[in-house]
Structure formats: structure tokens, C-alpha cells
Amino acid sequence: MIIWIAIALIVAKIKGYKIKSAFTAHVLYPIYIVELVYCFFQFNAFFGNYAFVKDPYPSILQKLALLALLPPILYYKLYKPAIVGSFLTILGTALNRIVISANGGFMPVYPTLSKITGYYKEGMLEQGLDNLHIMLTSETKLNILADYIDVGWSIMSIGDLLIHSFTSIIIYSAVVAINTQIHQKIKEVGEQSAIR
Numbered sequence: 001m002i003i004w005i006a007i008a009l010i011v012a013k014i015k016g017y018k019i020k021s022a023f024t025a026h027v028l029y030p031i032y033i034v035e036l037v038y039c040f041f042q043f044n045a046f047f048g049n050y051a052f053v054k055d056p057y058p059s060i061l062q063k064l065a066l067l068a069l070l071p072p073i074l075y076y077k078l079y080k081p082a083i084v085g086s087f088l089t090i091l092g093t094a095l096n097r098i099v100i101s102a103n104g105g106f107m108p109v110y111p112t113l114s115k116i117t118g119y120y121k122e123g124m125l126e127q128g129l130d131n132l133h134i135m136l137t138s139e140t141k142l143n144i145l146a147d148y149i150d151v152g153w154s155i156m157s158i159g160d161l162l163i164h165s166f167t168s169i170i171i172y173s174a175v176v177a178i179n180t181q182i183h184q185k186i187k188e189v190g191e192q193s194a195i196r
Contacts, residue, residue, distance in 0.1 A: 002035050003151065004164050008171035021178045027075045028174060030068035031167065037061060042153050046119050069170050076177035078170060085166035092162030099145035099157070100132070108136035108146035109155050117152040 009019045073082045114120035136146050149156045
């Protein structure tokens, strides 16, 4: 979701980094492209076209999202942030699998804000639009790990937040690396001018 890019850029801006270069860094374009495709999927779902919600699209998009993180990781040598992001992704995936396993192969979901925005429509889960989600009730297990964090166009679990934080970590770290490179170049130019 584009919100993860926005979070990274907001945090970078608050910490005093220039974020304009994040929009011109070609190595970040794969991430932006995947996010735009994700927005396209969300847009379609918002207007009742659930063709992209069904397999194989979500699993393909997940793999592409992870692959899109590789160029900035390799180019800027963001190995430590990548290890942290990988750990959070593994932890988030484990949490999601635990709740799915506890509920017989289904992820409970509790829409709130999405009902108001129209993203979730009554009876969606009963129509069998996907084979993963069921309505969260008092009967479902481990509800604290279920999908209930509703932002109006997506309903996420704690595990989802951990998984998606990988994108924020890499974007933020790339902005820091870009700023460091710019300051290094300015310093080198200043030193060369002083020598002349």
C-alpha cells in the first residue's frame, strides 16, 4: 500500500532528510510500480470488481513486492535494514499463519471503517470472493491477530503491519543513503575547490 511509502517519507522528513531525491532515484521505481499495481487492485475492489482479489494475483503481487525491494537493498547496501525487515516479515507471516491455522484455514476479518467508505459491502464474505477470509466473531480464535485494523480501503492484521513495514524500512533507509551520498558529493566538490 502506498501508505507505507508515505510513512517512510514522513519519518524521513521529520528527521530532517530531503525526500525529493526519493522520487528521482531510479532504483526505487520498482517499488513504486508495484505499489501502483496494488492501488489498481484496491481501486477495482473498491468498485466491486474482485477479479484481482482472487488467486493467483495476490500471491504474485506479494512476490513482486519483495523482489522490488532488492534493487535499493543491493544498490545502497541496505543489508542491516533488510535483515530487520526480513525478520519482521517472517514474524508477521508466522502470526498470520498461527491465526489462520487456529481458525481452520481461514483469516477472521472485522470491517469497520471499510463499511463506511464502501470498500466492504455486506455479504461479501458469504459470497466466497476469496477462500481465505471469514467474519470475525466471538467464536473465531485468536482475534487479536485477525484482520481488524481497518484503514477504509484495506483491513489488516498485526502480522500484515509487520510484513508491510519492510517497505517503509527500505524506503526510509534509501532516503538516508541518498542524502548521505549527496552530502558526500558536496563535501568532495568543496574539497576539490579548496585544493584549486
